[in-house]
């Protein structure tokens with residue numbers, strides 16, 4: 142069966158880095174992996190072409206695809222756009238919600254070859270391997286009602302609703318526990334149950350799910366403490382599961398512990414295994430078009446795609462091994478450059494991975 | 499005029515550490531600082547005595563005081579208490595809201611003597627001096643409606659409201675800009691304006707306030723990026739201003755960058771300069787009653803109290819200098835112990851500060 146992959150290069154460095162991931166997918170194709178690539182527009186790229194960040198055509202192509210490979214969206218060019226519904230981020234949020242991609246997996250892995258890149262002391266982060274599981278289609282991101290209002294005395298206010306329901310919590314909880322079973326069997330659930338009702342329900346349901354996974358250890362942490370513990374002793378974590386908003390914050394903090402966010406992929410999955418895969422970093426408009434961005438996070442996102450959506454785990458393994466090999470060879474893009482290493486361009490890095498594949 | 503100080507020792511190590519801060523206040527008294535100390539109960543301590551975490555008597559004493567010195571609240575003993583309104587945290591939140599202590603100041607300072615304690619590389623954190631200004635009486639902490647509900651199909655949900663109004667944003671913004679003027683004239687405002695309406699208003703008002711402070715540089719950062727930047731390059735920040743929820747997370751993360759949260763005080767102020775002062779760390783029930791906790795954060799909180807609420811900045815300076823002196827002498831409680839230093843108890847540390855005062 143042909144695997145249909147929708148490629149959405151997006152903005153900034155998006156086109157350059159997805160081009161390298163496509164090279165690697167092409168290498169898979171040449172070895173017999175049956176795929177068809179479709180290209181589409183999202184974010185600022187789509188705004189420029191059609192006036193909206195998520196054209197119907199793109200959403201339809203996304204629905205029809207088995208998996209989506211996304212570069213990055215956004216940039217200063219579109220930041221002040223009105224109405225706000227037309228900003229690039231809405232393209233991203235629209236696909237997440239439209240395809241009900243509720244499970245966001247964001248590994249924070251420190252590659253031993255890049256230990257120097259971390260701002261943390263080597264002994265604190267060496268061997269770091271955390272999987273953050275973030276709920277992606279609920280929470281305060283999509284909660285209604287939301288908007289602006291005016292009090293009787295004319296004071297303006299803005300408001301949002303943080304809402305989470307049993308089913309939503311249960312399905313993301315199961316994702317986390319299932320993943321933990323393939324790892325070190327530890328789940329840390331992060332919430333703010335000492336203050337928020339939405340979190341109190343979250344914690345109750347997590348405790349309930351844990352009963353079905355007697356072989357997995359569940360702990361709870363308040364979000365403020367979790368943001369501290371990631372700095373103090375990050376290796377205490379295996380799988381972290383949390384809501385959309387807390388996950389946004391913690392996953393970025395955790396990636397930065399590695400010092401090389403240019404290396405970190407992400408997956409966003411729905412219940413039928415369909416997924417969107419994208420680097421954890423942003424669109425980096427300041428270096429766009431210069432052929433210096435690091436394509437490895439996008440290439441590793443393609444590997445996650447093969448593993449989680451396209452049932453080709455051996456190819457995923459091979460890509461990940463190839464990435465390790467090019468690091469061993471001392472090849473580095475500017476963002477991860479070190480003394481004694483060889484600096485390469487975006488496309489040279491992509492070529493090197495294909496070579497090592 | 500006699501300064502009325504309400505001391506609320508609270509739970510866990512609270513009584514031990516406030517006792518040391520009281521020693522230092524007594525030293526001020528002996529040098530002519532006119533004060534009257536009143537003691538009260540809050541948190542678990544109050545629950546055990548009266549059944550509720552914030553007895554009317556305590557709230558009244560708080561209203562009557564010029565300033566409040568708090569130890570810490572909470573502990574496993576009271577964590578599962580029902581109804582939730584009767585848990586220790588409600589005591590803390592009740593005083594904050596009751597006295598409208600909207601401005602929470604949390605410095606994250608790395609003492610040069612303790613640079614080794616940080617998990618970050620010395621060059622990344624040496625000289626760190628950030629002031630986090632957190633809005634403390636609004637946001638999702640107090641937003642209504644909140645609670646639990648059930649959908650038509652029986653699915654339970656929990657919900658909270660994140661709401662912020664113009665006036666609330668404006669007053670905390672002014673606090674931050676005023677503080678920046680006494681520091682390095684840089685304010686970084688943290689929000690999630692690419693997703694949340696409440697944040698969009700926040701950003702708009704911050705831009706508006708900035709017009710009155712042409713000598714202060716304002717920048718904006720999304721919360722996810724801020725949590726990353728604190729790890730990547732924390733010294734880029736001077737004053738950070740943010741809402742209640744984001745401030746809870748960021749201030750804990752920032753304190754941990756120093757590696758010695760046992761050193762960090764905090765102030766929570768209202769519009770008339772009345773304030774509550776407490777260490778940034780928690781009640782540490784695991785080491786309570788052993789005379790080993792670090793009292794310096796509480797002693798430095800007393801210094802903040804003298805500076806911000808009791809108009810005695812010279813005494814505040816002297817206390818802070820005395821703390822620096824005891825560190826120079828090599829005295830360390832267990833949490834900040836280093837090779838070659840002399841380990842002291844909670845009370846020995848307090849005595850040493852009084853000695854150096």
Ligand SMILES: CC(C)[C@H](C(=O)O)[C@@H](O)C(=O)O
Pocket residue numbers: 230233234389692693722
């Ligand atoms: C761009 C933004 C809307 C998005 C989010 O907050 O989810 C991003 O930060 C992310 O984590 O993918």
Ligand SMILES: CC(C)[C@H](C(=O)O)[C@@H](O)C(=O)O
Pocket residue numbers: 335336365587590591746
């Ligand atoms: C105990 C808790 C309610 C409190 C908060 O979230 O504000 C604490 O974390 C703090 O930061 O003072």
